[in-house]
Amino acid sequence: MDDEGQHVDSREHAVTLDAQDPLSEIRQEFLIPSKAQLKTKSLPQAESHDQFHDPSIYLCGNSLGLPPRLVSTRLQQHFATWSSQGVFGHFKPLTESPLPTWLDADSKASEMMAPIVGAHPAEVAIMETLTANLHLLMSAFYRPDINGRHKIILESKAFPSDHFVVETQIKHHSLDPTLSMIEISPPSQTSSLLTTEYILSIIDKHASDTALLLLPGIQFYTGQLFDIPAITAHARSLGIFVIWDLAHAVGNVPIQLHDWNVDAAAWCSYKYINAGPGAIGGLFVHERHSQGEFSGRLAGWWGSRKETRFAMDNHFDPISGAKGFQLSNPSILDITALNASLEVFAMAGGMEPIREKSVKITAYLEKLLRGSESFNMNLFEIITPVQPSRRGAQLSLKLRDGFLDVVMKELEDRSVVVDERKPDVIRVAPAPLYNTYGDCWAFVRAFGEALDVAVKAKKGELKAEGTKELEATT
Numbered sequence: 416m417d418d419e420g421q422h423v424d425s426r427e428h429a430v431t432l433d434a435q436d437p438l439s440e441i442r443q444e445f446l447i448p449s450k451a452q453l454k455t456k457s458l459p460q461a462e463s464h465d466q467f468h469d470p471s472i473y474l475c476g477n478s479l480g481l482p483p484r485l486v487s488t489r490l491q492q493h494f495a496t497w498s499s500q501g502v503f504g505h506f507k508p509l510t511e512s513p514l515p516t517w518l519d520a521d522s523k524a525s526e527m528m529a530p531i532v533g534a535h536p537a538e539v540a541i542m543e544t545l546t547a548n549l550h551l552l553m554s555a556f557y558r559p560d561i562n563g564r565h566k567i568i569l570e571s572k573a574f575p576s577d578h579f580v581v582e583t584q585i586k587h588h589s590l591d592p593t594l595s596m597i598e599i600s601p602p603s604q605t606s607s608l609l610t611t612e613y614i615l616s617i618i619d620k621h622a623s624d625t626a627l628l629l630l631p632g633i634q635f636y637t638g639q640l641f642d643i644p645a646i647t648a649h650a651r652s653l654g655i656f657v658i659w660d661l662a663h664a665v666g667n668v669p670i671q672l673h674d675w676n677v678d679a680a681a682w683c684s685y686k687y688i689n690a691g692p693g694a695i696g697g698l699f700v701h702e703r704h705s706q707g708e709f710s711g712r713l714a715g716w717w718g719s720r721k722e723t724r725f726a727m728d729n730h731f732d733p734i735s736g737a738k739g740f741q742l743s744n745p746s747i748l749d750i751t752a753l754n755a756s757l758e759v760f761a762m763a764g765g766m767e768p769i770r771e772k773s774v775k776i777t778a779y780l781e782k783l784l785r786g787s788e789s790f791n792m793n794l795f796e797i798i799t800p801v802q803p804s805r806r807g808a809q810l811s812l813k814l815r816d817g818f819l820d821v822v823m824k825e826l827e828d829r830s831v832v833v834d835e836r837k838p839d840v841i842r843v844a845p846a847p848l849y850n851t852y853g854d855c856w857a858f859v860r861a862f863g864e865a866l867d868v869a870v871k872a873k874k875g876e877l878k879a880e881g882t883k884e885l886e887a888t889t
Contacts, residue, residue, distance in 0.1 A: 429856035445481045445849040450830035471830040472857045476846030477809045478834045480689030489755040520750045527757040533671030537736035541697045541718040544833040546576045548681035548698040553584045555712040556656050557627050611642045622653040632664030638799040638809035643677040666865040667807040669766045672699050689756045693748035700737040715742025772847040774803045780855040794866050808857035824863035
């Protein structure tokens with residue numbers, strides 16, 4: 416029971432928590448698929464259904480965030496600019512327009528993104544995509560010496576693209592990944608988590624010949640938040656260049672890249688940033704690395720200073736800071752969508768209130784999962800760290816063997832959207848900008864029903880197998 420006499424796992428308690436949520440009105444800024452829309456099989460049907468009626472339970476912002484309503488408005492304004500101004504849209508500002516000129520769109524995005532990642536605007540470039548930006552950063556800062564430092568340390572269960580980047584960068588320097596790629600694996604077979612102490616011990620072990628460390632801010636599979644400042648400080652004290660993959664951290668947890676002295680970082684913007692599938696990414700380069708020429712940096716004309724960019728004299732005059740890493744002029748469609756979403760972050764008051772709600776709503780979801788009488792806790796385990804300081808919005812639930820397909824189907828049938836990772840994990844992420852305590856309550860009920868179906872299906876399989884065994888022995 417809570418202070419108002421409500422059972423913590425009651426629907427009434429969830430309603431009360433939502434009524435007390437200072438970010439509750441921000442949900443109205445998003446388009447949430449209705450249950451009917453999720454079940455449609457054609458675009459006309461999807462457009463005809465009322466999206467305000469009977470919304471689905473969407474807890475998959477760690478994979479793809481939902482669209483802010485403002486995106487559509489800003490894109491229409493962009494189309495109006497393009498159709499009425501043509502090429503003049505690059506330089507000509509229109510009065511009463513919230514949009515920057517196309518020449519300045521990337522700078523506007525950097526200014527709006529900088530507070531979210533804890534950086535100076537000059538340290539942020541909005542460009543390319545996550546994997547491309549990791550390659551661009553490594554092309555500049557991975558400088559192996561086969562007689563000295565040549566290793567790159569990453570975690571064994573990092574997202575596959577991080578492995579691909581590291582492996583190909585090593586091969587690009589004619590080195591052998593089996594010798595130059597060091598993977599940090601969990602020390603225990605019973606846990607997928609990596610303690611800070613263990614990570615530091617692996618760094619110490621290979622410090623003398625390691626050139627670069629690449630780790631995720633939040634591990635995509637377990638949802639574990641790594642101690643970015645402590646790991647960064649330790650690695651840098653040993654002369655190791657540090658890059659963070661912030662795909663699951665940006666817009667999810669507070670980040671202070673500048674103050675934590677992170678060397679460089681890259682991220683995508685289609686998860687918690689809600690800029691759309693495949694949206695434009697971003698990178699960070701600490702200001703201490705932004706002075707003068709970079710011997711390894713790849714150059715493109717959009718990285719050249721605006722004052723000389725159109726001189727066409729074949730002289731690269733790099734912009735100071737991260738923007739000097741830019742190559743081609745960015746997609747204004749992409750940046751317009753991103754800027755619209757970042758406006759919603761500003762409406763919410765930035766990362767502090769977002770994180771405050773995230774901690775509360777994720778703890779509420781965990782409490783429901785651990786304390787509900789709707790299902791047997793022996794059917795799954797929460798593999799995400801219990802401590803709020805060691806996780807973001809995501810809880811990863813490891814199911815009993817053979818349950819995943821049945822559970823995912825049952826959840827989908829109930830218009831509950833979560834994410835799966837083979838062979839046995841579902842990832843549930845209550846995004847604080849648009850998810851409610853009521854969403855969490857409804858998920859737990861649907862999850863319990865899905866587990867019941869999975870248990871019955873498993874018993875049916877075992878019974879069928881037992882019958883076959885009996886027939887085979889008679």
